[in-house]
Amino acid sequence: MGFDEEKGYFKVRDMSQAEFGRKELDIAEVEMPGLMSCRDEFGPSKLFKGVRISGSLHMTIQTAVLIETLEHLGASVRWCSCNIFSTQDHAAAAIVKARTSAVFAWKGESLEEYWWCTNQMLTWEGQPGPHMLVDDGGDATLLIHEGVKAEKQFAIDQSKPNPDSTSNAEMKCVFTIIRDGLAKDPTRWTKMAEACVGVSEETTTGVHRLYQMAKAGELLFPAINVNDSVTKSKFDNIYGCRHSLPDGIMRATDVMIAGKVVIICGFGDVGKGCAAAMKAAGARVLVTEIDPICALQACMDGYQVVRLKEVLPELDIIVTTTGNKDIVMVADMAKLKNNAIVCNIGHFDNEIDMLGVQTYPGIKHSQIKPQVDRWTFPEDGHGVIILAEGRLVNLGCATGHPSFVMSNSFTNQVLAQIELWTKKDSDTYKNEVYVLPKILDEKVAALHLGKLNAKLTKLTKEQAAYIDVPLEGPYKPAHYRY
Amino acid sequence: MGFDEEKGYFKVRDMSQAEFGRKELDIAEVEMPGLMSCRDEFGPSKLFKGVRISGSLHMTIQTAVLIETLEHLGASVRWCSCNIFSTQDHAAAAIVKARTSAVFAWKGESLEEYWWCTNQMLTWEGQPGPHMLVDDGGDATLLIHEGVKAEKQFAIDQSKPNPDSTSNAEMKCVFTIIRDGLAKDPTRWTKMAEACVGVSEETTTGVHRLYQMAKAGELLFPAINVNDSVTKSKFDNIYGCRHSLPDGIMRATDVMIAGKVVIICGFGDVGKGCAAAMKAAGARVLVTEIDPICALQACMDGYQVVRLKEVLPELDIIVTTTGNKDIVMVADMAKLKNNAIVCNIGHFDNEIDMLGVQTYPGIKHSQIKPQVDRWTFPEDGHGVIILAEGRLVNLGCATGHPSFVMSNSFTNQVLAQIELWTKKDSDTYKNEVYVLPKILDEKVAALHLGKLNAKLTKLTKEQAAYIDVPLEGPYKPAHYRY
């Protein structure tokens, strides 16, 4: 397959950034020992020779190292971003320049463009589709499943999905694409789903969708839940956000965090990392929680557990980490201090009531700089500063998680793809959702210790027998919480 | 049942300490809101009226509040400690003085005395035994199971267990008790096991034994694994040890922790709490691990992950937290700095090679004060200071976990006992090991939030639907790691 923008083989913002991207890629490789070890272990045998992999995952420098790892193992790869703001244009360009993968991604896509890219990423000329999916948030999986659903209906009654039937702006795009494709090929998505060996998914949200589909018996191919590997969930969520939340806030606003009152909405893994970062920076940290266990954990770490609505006038910075919706409403923001900062590092932008803000009567909008907007309330002239338009602040305002964290997550992705591929002809994986075997989780961790000069102690045979674990692991029962 | 020491109804060190114990008990109640809530909720109905409960669990002030809670719910209670050093004599006296429970426990029992106490605690005059067991470490459960095993053998061939057949000092005691009892009643333990509705067990070690017995089909009654409730495992292990490790070291040695090099062997929950405490006190903390995931977590928190044998001469303080054996050997101690401190907060004293120390040729022993011993090596005259004779330093040298932590653990125990009792006639619990339902785990946490003025946020119906959880919980999937 060629890489020719004219022919629609890729679409990125600016190929002149490729050289800069390559330099950063080279540096990132040193920080991603897990992926480099995969290249060493599985590269020589070209395990993925002839395998088509489609990925929908923030098109960043770190993802570029993942893509090049998959390609190094022999795969053909097509890629798009899973967020309209998260593409690093120089990373996309570097990948295209190196002919490693087709890429359809740029920073600041419109929703229409976003779903066009997703569709392109799934389109393999002369093939039904990819052998495997790498997914983040589940949009690629969603498009296929919606396509299949529509094709079934179309086969029955020739009806097509109607974009006007939904108020959800994203689903309008999805329906449009599927509707328009039905004419050309009324079984395109069905064939694609059949050809698909499986998907590995890495977000809480995406995994939740998968479990719901599996429960409903609607999942069309096996799925590996990479999100719940310890080396993904704890590392990406806790350590990744601990790094990238302050990074995002500082790049966006340059605000002094020390001395400020910061509220972290949600004290799950993401919230734990965020709260730790803000406390470490000298802020006074408040926490909101619905779960009494997480709330008590917050207490034990010295955070004050409050209800958002009862502390609004005290707050300097609000961070949502819940994975739920309607956390900060425009009525809440109307009660904040002047120039209070509001941002989201959970998942979707509906944690913050963006629609409410945009339609608040008399509100004035001023873009300070890209991804940093000040909204001025008409009543008293106080403004709130919303980062990344309510989307993920670490991706929108900084560069996402650092390479070392992503190396953990992505090594899980690679091992999951290897699991799916090497066991595709066995009965191991049905159309269900699976977590990676713990021994692979431990392997991911082990591959990252050398870079940090950490030295593992080895169990003696007697000790292994005493605590009743295999000498080489896994060392913990499935329910162990770390 | 009377409470008359002459008649063997209790045995404690000194009843004159009862008043002091009562004062501390009154104060502890305020710090144990979970237990007090259980009294409020289940006390009026006398849920445990007529129920015999036998407990083997460190006889401390906090345990006294547990015992009085069980008694408040209507139970008859007999108690012993599960560790020869862990009894607080004033707590034991206060319980006996109040006639709340029979108690057989004092600080500094010999092994023979320890097992005598355990036997007394299981002995209910005119009854086959307790209805339920509260266990910590599994010694009560062990004694019953060994008894039943011996009685089966005795029924076959009249053979009796032979204390000389084992080099394990504890098993010698166990065999002696069982052997001596066979003459009096050759089916005592069998009847006791049959009468037993179940056991709730709260340690990793005890739970491990239970799972092994269940796996082998040898478990004689249902068991609830209280240890793996989040509000037990995380709170007791992390937050409890974070408090009580420095407490134990400071009371025992008065040593400045800041500036010292401390190694934490094992970075599980206990190790995490210990490492946090030592870092917080200004120490430089090294960590050893066998599990690459835990090792990588240690790295992410800034700890240096090393092998013990490679850093011995640098160390000021060694803390074992592994739950495994043979962690610090006498040959290791021979290479330490003068007056390096060695202590264990894992489980058994075999984490430290106490036998090796005691039998090292030419070594000299000097007791600085109770639970603080200096052993001088003959080669160069350097000494090591071993705390609590290698047993749990927080119990031996301080007063164990603080009341608030134990309130979490013990509220789990009470809810487990209630589960076992109220469902004893249903099929819910077989002779297997169960964890408490998550909704009860969340309840334990919720009962402790008020004391800390923490205010939970309530989900809206829409939000609960959005993330697909019941409005009132449980809020997390079973595999959630907190």
Place this chain on the structure above:
Amino acid sequence: MGFDEEKGYFKVRDMSQAEFGRKELDIAEVEMPGLMSCRDEFGPSKLFKGVRISGSLHMTIQTAVLIETLEHLGASVRWCSCNIFSTQDHAAAAIVKARTSAVFAWKGESLEEYWWCTNQMLTWEGQPGPHMLVDDGGDATLLIHEGVKAEKQFAIDQSKPNPDSTSNAEMKCVFTIIRDGLAKDPTRWTKMAEACVGVSEETTTGVHRLYQMAKAGELLFPAINVNDSVTKSKFDNIYGCRHSLPDGIMRATDVMIAGKVVIICGFGDVGKGCAAAMKAAGARVLVTEIDPICALQACMDGYQVVRLKEVLPELDIIVTTTGNKDIVMVADMAKLKNNAIVCNIGHFDNEIDMLGVQTYPGIKHSQIKPQVDRWTFPEDGHGVIILAEGRLVNLGCATGHPSFVMSNSFTNQVLAQIELWTKKDSDTYKNEVYVLPKILDEKVAALHLGKLNAKLTKLTKEQAAYIDVPLEGPYKPAHYRY
């Protein structure tokens, strides 16, 4: 001079504790490298041969190492404690047993006994008094100055100080001793002051008195302000209290600190150490301050700066560190939660309104254990737990600062005594207050680095010239704040 209690040569509680004290002393020596280095450097020449040193300083194990250091340098030493509760009886006994010093000190002296001890400590048979004073809080210095004042008045009009003229309980004792002595020797204190080469004083309070006396022209001999050496003020106040505040609270109450709301009154060096310790233990920490600079520092470290009276019902633990009076009044305590803990680590017990508590109408007192008292308010039955009767909680409820910290403070004392003695015949020190030369302060620090394996970097000549400091120090200007 003999050591015979009958003859009044010493008075301690229990000589049978001497052996235990000696063991602890041997261990403390290893933690006090500064003092041991002084022995190595100045011991062989017996620099203090024939020198009489009187000390008024908490008679603890660490002080015992100081005393033995002074004696090792050749001095004759007499000692008393500077606080009625702070003596460690086994330390006092060990010193007497070894005939290192005469000692007049025991835990729990009455005020009359306290001042009797102070008087004994200053009494050198056949001599006018000590050559030098080691003072802590300034009581020894006060007694001499009051004595001289009274003798002057007596010489004029034969009037004697009248204990009934003051409501201050301590001054009553001082006046009584002086009054009673005038008959025996009407110039005793005058001769003593004349014979005194100088005093080294180590507390903020004592130093403040000295500066006032010097300013008023009333100081009778040179004084070295050891308190303001960096290696005293920062180490003793910050690092010492960071260690010993949680130690005191835990030993006294066993209360869980994590999750609690702790207010630190005062954010000077002591407050900074205390706040850090409480935060590290998982508490939520509030701070009160009068000084805007210190208040802003508290903000920068994430503490909420509040006024005590506005947050009383939220508080679990109150710690006073101000060095001022009337910080927590009984009316404040009447508004606290049940079993809130109140303690002082500042200086005098007047930081807490003990008189107000003791005389509150209808209040009930219950001693939980020594140094832990619960006072129950009649209105609603809530109690507050006051530690160490309002005196220093780290000394009253634990063992004070750890040896390593005291080694810093006491090495300053030794170097100050050496300064005073070796320069007594020069004009260097007049009847003023002096701080130690910075090069000696740096020396104290340097003597403590080896124990911690810290390795200093050496300046090159070019670097020293570039920043314009001597190659061997001092490295900082006088006003440097560290």
Place this chain on the structure above:
Amino acid sequence: MGFDEEKGYFKVRDMSQAEFGRKELDIAEVEMPGLMSCRDEFGPSKLFKGVRISGSLHMTIQTAVLIETLEHLGASVRWCSCNIFSTQDHAAAAIVKARTSAVFAWKGESLEEYWWCTNQMLTWEGQPGPHMLVDDGGDATLLIHEGVKAEKQFAIDQSKPNPDSTSNAEMKCVFTIIRDGLAKDPTRWTKMAEACVGVSEETTTGVHRLYQMAKAGELLFPAINVNDSVTKSKFDNIYGCRHSLPDGIMRATDVMIAGKVVIICGFGDVGKGCAAAMKAAGARVLVTEIDPICALQACMDGYQVVRLKEVLPELDIIVTTTGNKDIVMVADMAKLKNNAIVCNIGHFDNEIDMLGVQTYPGIKHSQIKPQVDRWTFPEDGHGVIILAEGRLVNLGCATGHPSFVMSNSFTNQVLAQIELWTKKDSDTYKNEVYVLPKILDEKVAALHLGKLNAKLTKLTKEQAAYIDVPLEGPYKPAHYRY
């Protein structure tokens, strides 16, 4: 005076950035309460009406708020940056657009341009020069003093400074400017110095130069040492760097800091802030020191104190904070890990051996992006990544200290300028170096508490008398270290 670039009235990069700069300026004002309070207090009286102020200080957004404050008080202002990389072009443009001040500054000046800008900033058409200087690093002061020196010599023997007489690239520029000016006006600098009421200087380096000049009797006008106000030195150095060091490293490299080994060279205030930030981010932190007191402080906070040369192969990140030269030499860098990061947050770029790097035989240079350069060693192909070409990493790679910190520093500057101006006709300030009175230092802090909702406690009269301080402050003796 007009603002016409053609006429040389200002020179900035791009006036189109003015609007963006204004928006950031508006936001910064909210974070700079000290400066805004100065406007409220001194603005109405136009205290600086007719006063000419020349400033040489990083031309950032925060400085823009300072400039507008001076102008708000009535002053005419001319400005340049004190570092070739530190100008924020949008800040410069906003100031020019608003006609607040003439500005000569852009990011990435050459040395020749830098000194041209400095000269322009000092040039007041039709006037001998500024009434007062605001200086940072002392370059403006240096130029005037060198000018006067040259004019004196020129008056004697008509000799001119010779740029070829020095190998120092900066002094070449200084000499050239002075030489070229002598023809036009041989007493320009002499008249300027005479007209100058004083300078306020805010860096350690600049202050050091001033003290040297004062000591040598060469200082030509009074100087206020703003650097040693507590609200400057502690806040700017500790809290500022704690914020901006990780900000700079993350923006430049996106590297995961957690798990890495970071060495902080120097543990003064800057080093303390940097070490705290790196530790808080999860790094393992090593420290180097020459001063034993600072080294012992590092130990007490749990840092390992080492010598740089003994740990090179372990290091991931090196940060120099010493204010000295020759800290990291090229021979050291040759021994580092691949992609180790080297940066400086001390003062000059000579902390890192940039010349040695640039001239290392066979070394290869690759610019990753502006201010991020990789230097590859020929022996083994490992590279080091040097940030900001060895200059201040927080200014070169991020945006310097946050507004709130700079508000403290700059409020000191404003109060210093007010001191100089209002007392210019009194004898208060001679040609010496002065620190601000402590009461003003406390005032600066007080002006910043409201923004953080901190509430000061007020002393009662009795309490003030008890500790012998004025009711309204200052509250501490001059030598207090905070």
